[in-house]
Amino acid sequence: MKTYLAGPETPPGNAFPVPGRPASPIDTAHVADLISQLLTALGEDPTREGLIDTPNRVAAWWVEFFSPRDVTTVTCFSESQLSDQMVVVGGMSVWSLCEHHLLPMNLQVTAGYVPDGEVVGLSKFGRIAEHFAGRLQVQERFTEQVAEYLTSVIGRKDVAVAVRGMHLCMGMRGVRMEAARTTTLHIGGQFATNPVLNQQFLAAAQWNAA
Structure with missing residues (x-):
């Protein structure tokens, strides 16, 4: 068993900001005050019975949202009997926020890789997805961040996401197409060069999304 320090988004000394993550700690009191002001601007009374604690609850949620579980250490297990397998983990559902409208988006994630002498601990896939979802996001960037992280863990480009x-920014506003879904793909290494492996992953991903 080996434990790897992974995380291409966290350079030494945090030399540059990470997209979608707060540059400084959240001022919960200020956030609560702003929510109270928003309620007033919307014609509501933030002191009425149903809204008295709403600003504090919303502020607490923002802190929780921007504090996903850490995945800087990823455990890999030695495994000699892999016999050219492909590993696909699906059924991962995470919530994030569209940075253009601050509305939720639900992301169904399927990730695959080709192991070589060791396998990645399965629970880490879900934590990686949660980690990159816990910020203001766009789906395209989320897909690449998950793929880049997995690539850094296994040390090869044989990763597909x-x-x-x-x-909801498309389902409850604008065109209001509730059934619309967006699919993004990252295909790297053998998944890009081996058409059989490519099709096997796409079939697995479609099955997991059904």
């Missing part, structure tokens, strides 16, 4: 997203 499929994401199927339901965006």
Whole structure:
């Protein structure tokens, strides 16, 4: 068993900001005050019974949202009997926020890789997805961040990630197409050069999204 320090988004000294992550700690009191002001601007009374604690609850949620579980350490297990397998983990559902409208998006994630002498701990896939969802996002960038992270863990480009997203910024505003779904794909290494492997992953991803 080996434990790897992974995380291409966290350079030494945090030399540059990470897209979608706050550059400084969240001022919960200020956020609560802003929510109270928003309620007033919307014609509501933030002091009425149903809204008295709403600003504080919303502020607490923002802190929770921007504090996903850490995945800087990823455990890999030695495994000699792999026999040219492909590993696909699907059924991962995470919520994120569209940075253009601050509305939720639900992302269904399927990730695959080709192991070589060791396998990645399965629970880490879900934590990686949660980690990159816990910020202001766009689905395209989320897909690449998950793929880049997995690539850094296994040390090769043999990684594929499929994401199927339901965006409330499209379903409850604008064109209001509730059934619309967006699919993004990252296909790297053998998944890009081996058409059989490519089709096997796409079939698995479609099955997991059904």
